[in-house]
Amino acid sequence: MxxxxxxxxxxxxxxxxxxxxxxxxxxxxxxxxxxxxxxxxxxxxxxxxxxxxxxxxxxxxxxxxxxxxxxxxxxxxxxxxxxxxQTLFARKAAGHDHSVQLIAANVDAGFIVSSCNDDFNLPRLERYLSLVRDAGAFPVIVLTKADLSEDAADFAARARKIAGDCPVETVNARDPAELEKLMIWVGKNQTLALLGSSGVGKTTILNALTGKDEAVSGIREDDAKGRHTTRGRSMHKLTNGGWAIDLPGMRELALAGTQEGLESTFGDLLELTRQCRFSDCRHEQEPGCAVRAAIESGDLDEARLVRYRKLEREIERNETSIHEQRNKQRGFTKTVKQVQSQRWAHRKRT
CATH class of the missing domain: 2.40.50 (OB fold (Dihydrolipoamide Acetyltransferase, E2P))
Known part of the structure; x- marks a missing residue:
């Protein structure tokens, strides 16, 4: 041991x-x-x-x-x-469960892993960026399977357009020499978390950074995903003295309580909103709208505005449902304590 x-x-x-x-x-x-x-x-x-x-x-x-x-x-x-x-990754529980699900804690860097194929998805990257930044960790976008793509540079360029100050690394996850460059983002005694969909290469990265050999199958031709799937959340020692938390792929990443992370991820857009003539500008047809001007000039993708509004509404909705669930939990806890107190009083009498 x-x-x-x-x-x-x-x-x-x-x-x-x-x-x-x-x-x-x-x-x-x-x-x-x-x-x-x-x-x-x-x-x-x-x-x-x-x-x-x-x-x-x-x-x-x-x-x-x-x-x-x-x-x-x-x-x-x-x-x-x-x-x-120090930091906490959390999301709204999947499905109809209106509660918080804790993902990982005390993480220094979050590796947001995607791949240079059909898994690449800008809205999903923005969700993960909001999650990691709100937690207080340092995000790094890692694009795997660069060796299998005809234009990995294009995937990286698209990621950088929404990444802000977040580094974007493209790697061949089966080349240990390439994966070594990821070590600069996590030092001795620090902790990183591997986040991303199933089959994007998180386990292959983990193998290289830890010196272990978790089984990983090849790529499925029908959906460009790997066959290995992490089933649990666990910590692993890195070869440089740091730690990695391997997380299962999340089919659903519902954000809640991550308003600061959202604002950080869409900082470019929010900066434009502060330049609008009217403080209550809806960015539709108002005169002097800096957001519309950026869209019309090609400096801002209108889809990014749509995604921001969608996430903002989602966070507000989920926060409301979680607050209601917490109130129910408090009532349940109070009932449990009352029952335990009554049982204890009964035992004392008998």
Missing amino acids: THYTLDELGWRPAFLQSLDLDHEAISDVVRISAVHRDAYEAIGPDGEIRLHMMPIETPVEARPTVGDWVLMDRALERPARVLDR
């Missing part, structure tokens, strides 16, 4: 501020390395440990996700609480 110090696991002095050192011991701190349906895996100076899930009434935001630092309750063999996070 390999042992790591807290520093080697990514610990920083800022996390120490989350501890009450008069009552809580730093020796009880571990980092969540994997999340399963019925348990957590964690790593600490004493090695790997498996922890029970937190109580069902624990609010979603207070439950651990991969990358979290937690204080252990050794007697109950479960996390007592989550330490304050």
